[in-house]
Amino acid sequence: LSIDTLTKVRSISGLSVSEEGPDVSIPYDAAARLAYNQWRDQYNKGDFDEVRYDYFKKNYEFITINNIEAKKIARESDAEEPELWALNEYGDFSSKEYEAAMSSSGSSSSEETPSEKSSENTDGGMEKFQVNAGSALSDAADALLEEEMQLAQQLGVDSIEELERMLDEMDGIDEEGIQQ
Numbered sequence: 001l002s003i004d005t006l007t008k009v010r011s012i013s014g015l016s017v018s019e020e021g022p023d024v025s026i027p028y029d030a031a032a033r034l035a036y037n038q039w040r041d042q043y044n045k046g047d048f049d050e051v052r053y054d055y056f057k058k059n060y061e062f063i064t065i066n067n068i069e070a071k072k073i074a075r076e077s078d079a080e081e082p083e084l085w086a087l088n089e090y091g092d093f094s095s096k097e098y099e100a101a102m103s104s105s106g107s108s109s110s111e112e113t114p115s116e117k118s119s120e121n122t123d124g125g126m127e128k129f130q131v132n133a134g135s136a137l138s139d140a141a142d143a144l145l146e147e148e149m150q151l152a153q154q155l156g157v158d159s160i161e162e163l164e165r166m167l168d169e170m171d172g173i174d175e176e177g178i179q180q
Contacts, residue, residue, distance in 0.1 A: 031147050032057045036092075043089045052092040059091050068143060 036056050040046065063085045070082040090098050145160070152163040165175070172180045 029057060031144065032060045034147075034151075035060055035087075039087055039091055043091075045092065049092075055094050055097075056087070056092040059087060059093075063087060064143070 033053070036053050037048075039056065040048070045052070067082075067084045070084065074080065074082045090101060093101065148160045148163070152158070152160055155163065155166075157163045157166060168174075168177075174180055
């Protein structure tokens with residue numbers, strides 16, 4: 001592996017190197033963190049902010065689950081691809097901050113926030129949302145697989161397996177899974 005490829009892996013994935021060797025653990029929120037970094041660039045939001053990231057992550061996960069569920073419903077009913085939700089410049093706001101921003105900007109109070117739309121559209125309230133979220137897990141796993149493939153492609157790697165081998169090599173793990 002080239003040093004350039006390893007540097008790209010570290011910068012995209014947030015991996016660090018210590019005296020014990022590279023830390024190749026991938027946090028469970030890697031997709032949200034990657035989306036947050038891209039979103040910050042898109043909306044010129046500046047440096048990473050842990051508090052803003054926590055709000056962003058909650059909104060990102062909420063929208064992701066709703067989009068997965070909408071795609072699943074469309075697929076099962078042979079409907080057209082649904083219009084998917086996306087985070088706008090308010091993606092790192094809490095509900096209260098968003099409502100305050102909308103009321104101060106002169107927006108109509110009849111506009112719905114995504115959470116209001118969700119509870120209205122689930123017909124069964126939170127119980128149905130939880131059931132739908134549970135059934136969306138397999139769809140989320142498929143989406144994660146697709147994101148892993150995109151990451152591999154961004155790094156110029158042909159497959160997820162090759163990406164995993166590369167990460168193992170960075171951590172000094174041989175092909176049989178033994179740390180060297």
